[in-house]
Amino acid sequence: MNESTVLVIEDDIPVRNLIITTLKTHDYGCLTAADGSEAIMMASSHNPDVVFLDLGLPDMDGIDVIRRIRSWSNMPIIVISARSDDTDKIEALDAGADDYLTKPFSVEELLARLRATVRRLHMMTGGSAADRSVYTNGKLTIDYSAGYAALNGEELKLTPIEYRLLCLLAKNTGKVLTHNYITRNIWGRSWDNDTASLRVYMTMLRKKLDSPPDSPGYIQTHIGIGYRMIKVDES
Amino acid sequence: MGIQSESSEHILVCISPSPSNPKVVSAAARMAEAFQATLTAVYVKPTNYEALPEGDRARLQNNIRFAERNGASVTTIVGDDVPSQVAEYARISDTTKIVVGRSGMKRRHFWSRTPLTEQIILNVPDLDVYIIPDSAVDFSRQKERSRVADSIRPTLRELIVTLLLMAAATLIGLVFLRSGFSEANIITVFILGVLLVSVVTVSPLFGVLGSLAGVLLFNWFFIEPRYSFHTYETEYAVTFAIMLASSLITGTLANRIKQNGRHAAREAFRTKVLLDTNQLLQKAENPEEAIRVTARQIITLLNRDVVIYSRSESGGLGDRAEFGVFRSEPEPAVRDENEREICEWVFANRQSAGAHLERFGKAGAQYHPICLNGCSYGVLVIRLNGGLPDTFENSIMMSILGECALALENLRNAEEKERASVMMRNEQLRANLLRSISHDIRTPLTSVSGNASNLLAHYKQLDDRTLEQIFSDIYDDSEWLIDLVENLLSISRIENGQMELHRSLEVMDDVIEEALKHADREAKRHHISIEPSEEILLVNMDAGLIMQVLINLINNAVKNTPEGSEITVRSGRKGEWAVVSVTDNGPGIPDAIKDQVFEMFFTGRNKVADGRRGLGLGLALCKSIVEAHNGRITLTDNEPTGCRFTVELPVKEVRIDE
Known part of the structure; x- marks a missing residue:
């Protein structure tokens, strides 16, 4: 089992299943949430290593979820957006997201982003990258x-x-x-x-x-x- | 004030200081009511208004107030040429009927001028002119006096000319006398002198003065006893009379000829200016240009600074544009503080205002509406810098404004028509698009859902090879659908024939690199190489759309060439253009269909690609995207085989901050 745990926040069941299946086949630990409030609860209680966040949630704006999570944690957030408009992505990134994926995305792309994020996590465990000389x-x-x-x-x-x-x-x-x-x-x-x-x-x-x-x-x-x-x- | 109705009738009534004028106005008001018409009362204010008798001015104010009470909107025009100015105003304000009092008919100069009513009729032959009986002898006399005095203001120069000519006649007469010529010859010389005076001078006063001087000089120098005004023979009285009569007649004639000549010259000048304006306005492709042309023409005519407010999109008073006379040193602009307020008023009421006019008389400029058919298209502001334009200039200016309004209306109509036709074309485009999409989209969807249902039902019965085939089919078809959706998203951004661009500055090669990442999976079976540009090409573009163009071009090359073909993406700079070309060494495109490849729904022969895979949207979309960026897309042959699509986009020069 891969030591990283991923929280998948996505309301659309087929897409959520796709992500979960992909993650499980690659030995990542998986948590799921279908809406914003559940997501915030899961994030605070389980403290996942990486968050996949869909911007279009039924109960609240994904951007607000980012802001709420950022208020206490620096856990990497990868935004998933069906909106092809760049301004949404920029807004999410400026709100504190680390990376983004645009629907439709390929499974390889999803895994690549996740690997890159996990690598960065490992690098940071030795002390903040910004602090080292x-x-x-x-x-x-x-x-x-x-x-x-x-x-x-x-x-x-x-x-x-x-x-x-x-x-x-x-x-x-x-x-x-x-x-x-x-x-x-x-x-x-x-x-x-x-x-x-x-x-x-x-x-x-x-x-x-x-x-x-x-x-x-x-x-x-x-x-x-x-x-x-x-x-x-x-x- | 004024009846702001949408009626097609527009009645114009002339206001004068005449005591019987209210009768004319009330007749016009009754007519307006009967015809459901808009009523405008116009007063042509003479330039020497201040010199008018107090009684006239008071009566005039009364008459104007009377007109306002009767529901007329009152407009004042400054000028001395009443008939042509009334006619001009009638023309530009789309008047259908003119009401005048008959007092004007009696207004004749002593050398018999065409009456006012007749002149108005002559100037606007296609309008109904109603004449209301009116007896105001008192007024007409007064008016006549002021007019005569006005047109024959004697000048010092003319006086000197008269004196010189008469002196010359006397000298020649003396020479004749010495040579022993008969008196008859000398008289002829004097008559000639008077004749010349009448011809050369404008005011008839000098003809009379000349003949009197001639008679006196002749009497003094040539009639016995000489050097006295005494005369013995009554015969000479007849000579005086004839001389006086001939001088007056020739003077009048000469004056008339001159007046006609002047009139013809003015008419020619006016025709030329208007023709020029008309031609320039017809060439104008947008309202801004029409306004620029108008401003330029008016500046040429008046040699004064002008400001034009145009009509805004929403139909209100719009932007201000200032046009100045060319000067080596710019003068400090004198601007009315309430300029915009005055303009709003002029725009809403479609009446002139400003200096020397009824409304906002204290302003330093004159404000004229640019209007037609009860619709304002703008306001012209003329900086007076002291002096008023003369009557003639004023009337040409009014005509130019009329032309301008007409041009603006035409442009607006053309624009509306264009918009309607674009909308129709878009509707058609969308309808076509929907039809072909719903057809083309079914095929991959059938395959995806059919395959999936097969997997659900018979997964266990299927062998590995069949399974692999099914999976790869589902994958291919969904990839194709993704491609289609990307293109459709781009198309949905075409609104009103205009593509909505989200522009930003991007490095061309970055965009090419990114586009290659999104190109087809099948592209792996082709050799794709990039030849980046030497310098950094910055283009102000909608990166998503330009990427779509490049993806479409690359996919197009991939689909239409056999496996293993070479595809090269090159970028470079040619003058002001960033040039990107996608070249392949495939079979190429025959000349016969080269022109059609950029048309919507053109799918070519599809020899290599699967028949159903091609909505024919790709290249047409590329073309509209590139053109929306003010760029060009062209198709040429590649040597020895294949084709080359070239996209040219304007390069943005940047200054780099350290």
Whole structure:
């Protein structure tokens, strides 16, 4: 049995069955809730490792569930949304969700997101990632105190803004950071021009980081939403 | 004030300071009642209004109040050319009937001018003109005096010209006398001089002055005893009389010719300006352009700054646009504090207001409505900067405003028609779409539900290979349905023929990368490669829709080429455009059907793909998405075989903040 327990909050029975079946076949522990109030109760009483949350619940808005859970816990929340509108996802992410899945999603995608989240959990058990002065992720190392980043042991030549972007993403490894969140952290505001600048800096940073052919792709682009640093498997 | 009814009749009554004017107004009011018509009372205010006798002004105020009490909305126009201005106003305000008092008929200048009523009739031949009997001798005389005085304001320049000409005649006469010519010749020279004076000067006063001077000079210099006004022969009295008469006649004639010439020139100028305006307005494709054209024409005409308020979408007074005369140094704009308030009033009442007019007379500008058929399309504000436009300019301006209103109405009608036809097309599109969807959607659904029911009922009897086949069929069909739903979602965003875009700045290559992730599962049997652009291409786009375009193009290439084909996605920059091309080395598309591939429900031959798999929505959707982004999508041949779809989108230049 996989040691992680997952709370699945979903009112649609076939989809819930699909998720549960998928999780069980991959040895995850499973808890289910069909509405918001039950979900909050389950989350507080069972303290699951990861939460899958459907945004369209019968009794309350999924965003409110995120806010309620975030008021006491940092447990990873992966949002499931049938709405193709990006603003819902952005709202959920800004409310504290870690990741999102859009219906229809494939089983592989679901498992991949879950694995990435669990990996991040393991990394964080050794102490908060943000507190450590040296960050390692695959072949990427960042020495926060020395203001130094290296890939494959070679120093990465980054501009100050690129370095700050890298640090911000690294400190939130595994989380999708929205454009808004990033620009506000880097420039202290979120103007149109900053969003444009962000696209350009991110593209340049990604070229430096992900250009080697063996690169696992550290930074993921979520079109219309934001960026995420992936926790790369050591193996 | 005013009867704001939707009636088609619109009666115009002329107000004057005449004591019998109320009779005319009440006749018009009765008529308005009988016809269920809107009644407008118009007063043409002379530019020398302040010089009118006190009694006239008081009577005028009384008459205006009387008209208001009788349910007329009162409009004041400033100008001296009463008939043409009344006619102009009638034209632009869509008047159907004009009521005037007969007092106007007596208003003749002594050189016999066409009466007012007749001139109005001549100016608006297609309107009914009602003449109400009215006897106001007293008034007409007064009016006549003021008009004569007004048109023949003598100028110093003309006086000098007269004196010079008469002096020249005297000199020539003296030369003739010395040469021993007969007196008759000298008289002829003087008559010629008077004639010239009459021709050259505008005011008839100088013709009279010239002939008097001629007689006196002739008497002084040429008649015995010379150098005195004494005359012995009564014959010369006749000479004086003839000279005076001929000068007056030629003067009048010359004046008339000049007036006609001036009139013709003005008419030509007016025709030209209006024609230009008309042509420019016809070229205008939207209300903003029509308003710009109008403003430009009025600025050319008046050389004054103008402001135009346009009609808002909701039918109220809309945005303000300021148009200035070109100056090397901008003047400080004098703006009425209550400009908007005045405009609201003018817009609602469809009447002019502002400086020198009945309403808001203290304003520094004049406000004119742009209206037609009882519907306001905007308000024109003219900064007067001191002086009023003259009568002639004023009447052209009114015509331009009429043209503008007509153009705006036409544009609005065209827009409404267009909207209706777009709506119909959309309805049709949706109907077609629903029909083909309900047909095409049944097939995969039948397969999914049939397969599932088979599994439920006979799972144990089925062997592993059959099971695997059933599972993979269910998977394929549901994947196809997912694809279809994604496309339908995009289509549902087409509203009123316009695609609603949620734009953001995105890096083109990121979008391509993401699109590839969503491309078909079957794509694994093809070789898909990306050739990214050298520079970072930022495009302001709806990323979801553009991704849909790329997914459709890639899936299209996958479906229409045999397994193992090469598909290349290239991005680059060409001038102001971000160019993405999807190229395959498949069988290509014959020229004959190249034009049709972007049409809705076109499905091609489907040699490779399964017959039922293709709603023919993909490429048509791509086209409407790309065009909604102001971009282009084209299909060309690839060498040696295959085809290339190219999408071009405008690149956004950005300044990068450190």
